[in-house]
Amino acid sequence: MHQLLERMQQNDIRALAKAITMVENDHPEKLELLSDVFSQKKHAHYVGITGSPGAGKSSLVNRLITHIRNEGKTVAVIAVDPTSPFSGGALLGDRVRMNQHFTDDGVYIRSMATRGSLGGLARATKDAVRICDAYGFDVVIVETVGVGQSELDIMKIVDTTALVLTPNSGDVLQIFKAGIMEIADLFVINKADLPGYGKLKALLKELIMMTATADHEKAIVKTVTTENKGIDKLWEKINDHHDYLYNTKAGTKRRIMQQELEVYELIREEIWRDVTKFIESNDELAAITENSDPYKLAIEWYEKWKKEGGN
Ligand SMILES: Nc1nc2c(ncn2[C@@H]2O[C@H](COP(=O)(O)OP(=O)(O)O)[C@@H](O)[C@H]2O)c(=O)[nH]1
Ligand SMILES: [Mg+2]
Known part of the structure; x- marks a missing residue:
C-alpha cells in the first residue's frame, strides 16, 4: 500500500493534503496511489453543489457543514469555484464565517488549483473526492460553478448534484440551454427572500417536466441561506436521492453507468x-x-x- 495511504489511515491530515497535491500535479505515482485509494473506498456520500456565481453556493455549503456536523458526521469540501471563499476568492466577511470550521477536525476544506487544463482539473477533482473518501469522511461536498463541460465532467462522479438557482437572475434559462438541467438531481431555489420565487418555481417545474426521466422525481427546495432556512429540508432531499441510488434497481444501474464512463x-x-x-x-x-x-x-x-x- 502507498505510504501516504498508510498515513491517512492513521488520520494524518497532512498525508491527505499531500495525496491531493500529487493528483493535482499529475505525479508519476498517481495511478498507483489512486488504485490503492480506490481499494480503501469507504462509501462516503458524494454531493455536488453547482450553480451560477453569486447564487449562494458557498453560503449554502457553509450551512450544510454545520448541519452535517450536528448529525455527528464528518465532512470534506472540495471547492473548484474560483470565486469561493474556500479558495480565497471572496469577500472577507464570507471567509470569516467559514473560519469557524477550520478549527474542527471533522471538517476538511480544500480548494483545487486552477492551473493546467480544465480537463485536468476535473480529473484531479474527482481523484481528490476519492481520496477524501478513503480517508474516511462521511460526506464529501464539491462546489463548482456550473457553466462548462469540465463542471459537467466533475458532476459525473458525485452521487447527488444540487443545482442552486436564484429568483430573477435568468440563470435557469441559460442553464436549461446549456444542457445542465439534466445533470441536476435536485434543485435549490436560494435567496427565496427576494421577489420572484413563485415565478421561478413555476418555470422550473415546467423545465423539469421537459427533461425528466421516469425513475426519480427531482425535488425543488426553497432556501434562504442568510437566515439558515431550508437547510434541513435540503439535506433531507439529498439523502432521499442517495437512498434512491443505493436502494433501487434504477439507482444501481445509474451508478454502474457512471463507473463505465x-x-x-x-x-x-x-x-x-x-x-x-x-x-x-x-x-x-x-x-x-x-x-x-x-x-x-x-x-x-x-x-x-x-x-x-x-x-
Ligand atoms: N438575500 C440573500 N442573499 C444571499 C442568500 N444566500 C447567499 N446570499 C448572498 O449572496 C452572495 C453570494 O453568495 P456566495 O455564497 O458567495 O455565492 P456563490 O458564488 O454561489 O458561492 C453573498 O453576498 C451572500 O451573502 C440568501 O438566501 N438571500
Ligand atoms: Mg462560491
Missing part, C-alpha cells in the same frame, strides 16, 4: 498522454504548416504511433 475516460487520458508524448518526441513526423491537411496528418501520426509508440 469513468473507465473510458481514464483510458482516453492514458492514450492521449501516450500519443502526445510520442508525437512530441518524434522528429520524423511531417510538421504542421498553414496548408496542412489535418485529416491526413491525423491518420499519418496515429498510424505511426500505433506501429511504433504505445509501449
